[in-house]
Amino acid sequence: MTHKHSQDLDSQLLQVLDGVAEYQQLQQSAGVTLRKAWFDLAQARRSAGYRWISPDQYSGNMRATATVDPETMQIVRGVPVPEESEAESESETSKPKSKSSKYTDPLHWFGMLVPPSLRDSQRGFQLSLDKLVELAQLQRHVMEGQRRLASAQN
Amino acid sequence: MSQNTGKGRTLIAAIGDEDTITGLLLAGIGDIDAHQRANFMVVTSKTTQEQIEETFTSFTQRKDIAIILINQHIAEYIRGILDEYSAAFPTVLEIPSKDHPYDPSKDSVLKRVQLLFGE
Numbered sequence: 690m691t692h693k694h695s696q697d698l699d700s701q702l703l704q705v706l707d708g709v710a711e712y713q714q715l716q717q718s719a720g721v722t723l724r725k726a727w728f729d730l731a732q733a734r735r736s737a738g739y740r741w742i743s744p745d746q747y748s749g750n751m752r753a754t755a756t757v758d759p760e761t762m763q764i765v766r767g768v769p770v771p772e773e774s775e776a777e778s779e780s781e782t783s784k785p786k787s788k789s790s791k792y793t794d795p796l797h798w799f800g801m802l803v804p805p806s807l808r809d810s811q812r813g814f815q816l817s818l819d820k821l822v823e824l825a826q827l828q829r830h831v832m833e834g835q836r837r838l839a840s841a842q843n
Numbered sequence: 844m845s846q847n848t849g850k851g852r853t854l855i856a857a858i859g860d861e862d863t864i865t866g867l868l869l870a871g872i873g874d875i876d877a878h879q880r881a882n883f884m885v886v887t888s889k890t891t892q893e894q895i896e897e898t899f900t901s902f903t904q905r906k907d908i909a910i911i912l913i914n915q916h917i918a919e920y921i922r923g924i925l926d927e928y929s930a931a932f933p934t935v936l937e938i939p940s941k942d943h944p945y946d947p948s949k950d951s952v953l954k955r956v957q958l959l960f961g962e
Contacts, residue, residue, distance in 0.1 A: 702959070709956055713947055720939045727862055727941040744861060744885050747868060753882070755871030756853040757909045765853075766871065795869050807869075814870035822855070825910045825934040828952055832931065835956050842959070 701838055708831040715827060719820040726813025733807035737799065742807065746798045754793055755818060762829070764822040767793070849932055852909035856882040856902045856933070858895065859914040862941050867912065882908060892920045899924065908933045915950070916943040925951045 734742050754767040796803055796811055855872040857864060864885045867873070874882045884890075884898045899921055902911050915937040918925055928935060928951070937952075939945040947953055 705956060705959070709953065712952070716939075716945045716947070720945050723866075723939060724941070726866055730862060730866055742865065744865070747873070749875065751868070751873040751875050753854055753872055753874035755855065757855060759849045759852050759909065762849060762909065795871065795873065810866065811869040814866040818855070818867065818870040818872065821912060821936060821938060822910065825936045828936060829931055829934055832929075832952065832955065835959060836929075838959055 698841055701834060705831055705834040705838060708827060708834060712824065712827050712831060715820060715824050719817055719824060722813060722817040722820060726810050726817055729806045729810035729813055733804045733810055736804035736806060742799050748798050757822060762826050764819055849909060851906055852932055854882050854908045855910045855912065856908045857912040858884045858898060858917060859886060860940055861885050863914055886917050896921050896924060903933060911935045912938050914938060914940040915945060916940055926954065
């Protein structure tokens with residue numbers, strides 16, 4: 690093994706270890722955000738009643754609005770359909786308000802009027818999800834580095 | 844062999860307890876497709892290890908899932924197959940739960956890195 694080659698391996702190893710340190714820090718950070726989100730969710734359950742915020746309320750037709758871009762693996766968020774579209778009311782000023790509006794915001798599975806703590810919880814989970822997607826990205830880089838090093842060792 | 848690249852993969856799947864799944868669904872990851880396939884699973888006290896394994900395996904075989912989130916305490920039930928799992932896609936990420944904080948000593952990812960330093 691040449692000197693340069695072993696130097697390359699050392700720097701690759703350092704990169705993996707740096708990645709691991711960053712990964713652990715981000716896990717801690719995500720944990721903090723998640724704990725607050727779970728706390729708010731528990732508050733919401735206490736306000737609304739435990740029966741009313743449960744899997745029984747999950748929609749049967751849900752489609753994902755938070756996804757990842759397959760090229761960059763970054764999070765992508767679709768805009769939930771609002772109850773009354775601003776654009777529609779601009780073009781047809783006398784259009785009557787629709788009663789059967791389509792909601793893709795999961796918040797409204799749990800009712801039209803939800804406790805503020807449920808909104809807080811949703812924000813907390815959205816923030817957490819940002820960190821988790823970043824963690825997944827980081828994990829892939831670390832694992833790629835680990836795989837390269839492991840095969841260089843053999 | 845299914846393609847193991849990021850291409851076409853957009854969904855974030857999740858296997859977790861009720862609090863975690865409700866939260867992640869609020870954040871918008873939930874998807875039930877035209878074939879009634881859900882990208883999430885709520886694990887309760889009645890859920891068996893086989894069911895968790897089956898769901899995990901089916902998620903890893905889907906070509907539209909980019910990331911699988913799993914509560915670490917639930918990951919423990921399928922630790923064997925997780926430690927064996929080495930594909931880049933979908934990426935499997937262990938996350939804490941309300942009652943079980945993240946434990947680095949159990950993380951399959953960190954165990955892999957330790958292998959670099961000998962067993």
